[in-house]
Amino acid sequence: MSDPNVVVARNTENAPVSDRYSQTVAFSHYNNLSAQLPIDPATGAIVAGGVAEQATQCLKNIEAIVNSIDHDLNDVIRLSIYLRDIMDLNAVEKAMLLGKMEAYCLEQTGMTLKDYSAQLMAESAETVRPLSAFRVTQDGRTDYLVTECRVPVDVLHAATALRSYLLAKGNSAQRFAESLHSVADIAPEVFEDYADELRQGGGRVFAALDIDLDRGEFSALDTVDGWETYAIRDVSTAAWRANRKAGLGWDRRLELFAAHLEPRMIRCGGQGLEAPSGPSM
Secondary structure: OOOOOEEEEEOOOOOOOEOOEOOEEEEOOEEEEOOOOOEEOOOOEEOOOOHHHHHHHHHHHHHHHHHHOOOOHHHOOOOOOOOOOHHHHHHHHHHHHHHHHHHHHHHHHOOOHHHHHHHHHHHHHHOOOOEEEEEEEEOOEEEEEEEEOOOOOOHHHHHHHHHHHHHHHOOOOOOHHHHOOOEEEOOHHHHHHHHHHHHOOOOOEEEEEEEEOOOOEEEEEEOOOEEEEEEHHHHHHHHHHHHOOOOOOHHHHHHHHHHHHHHHOOEEOOOOOOOOOOOEO
């Protein structure tokens, strides 16, 4: 090239190379890159797949060229994209976003996005999630349930769910146990084991609750005082008082809930409640 404005032309083996053009040519303080096709430099062939796979390969080629001249994609000022069908733009933008995420993940963690995601999933699987155990009696039937999730289900969660159920029940035949989300059936003995674990402060069990709609009673197990029992109507009112104001933190809601219930306790103490007389499920 004899043009005096050309400073240097360069190629890298990490992107498709041709004897017809240079991959990058520096003019003054700018570097202009040649257009990149979705060609795998290792095979010299267009990559298999659709628009997303082809866009990803084009971006890989561009990144390889930019890196070869001691820059990265953050230094790119302008990128022109040519599509046969404008409806493919979303797929291309998604590929570009994933590319940015991949680069950021590699820079921050030294791992690929795929490997880092797998590590996070493995760590999440190993994390012990708090669980809450329920004994729910209604219409002469008792259900023993457990829920396990990232956000612990405490007494206020249960009270709020019970109030919502009672307000919406009407003539519905649905039972409260059936309205609870993300719960699994357990045996009565397992419920008692969870209650014992909570008493001993094992840390895994967050709450043990005995809700008897036939008696109109709501009991929560306290690690110090044992079972504390309230009338369901009082629990429902306490849940309303705790949730009626928007913008309150959960700790403040719990304080309001407890303040309303404390003087209305029916009974307290004991290591266990009277077992329901109905069939267990």
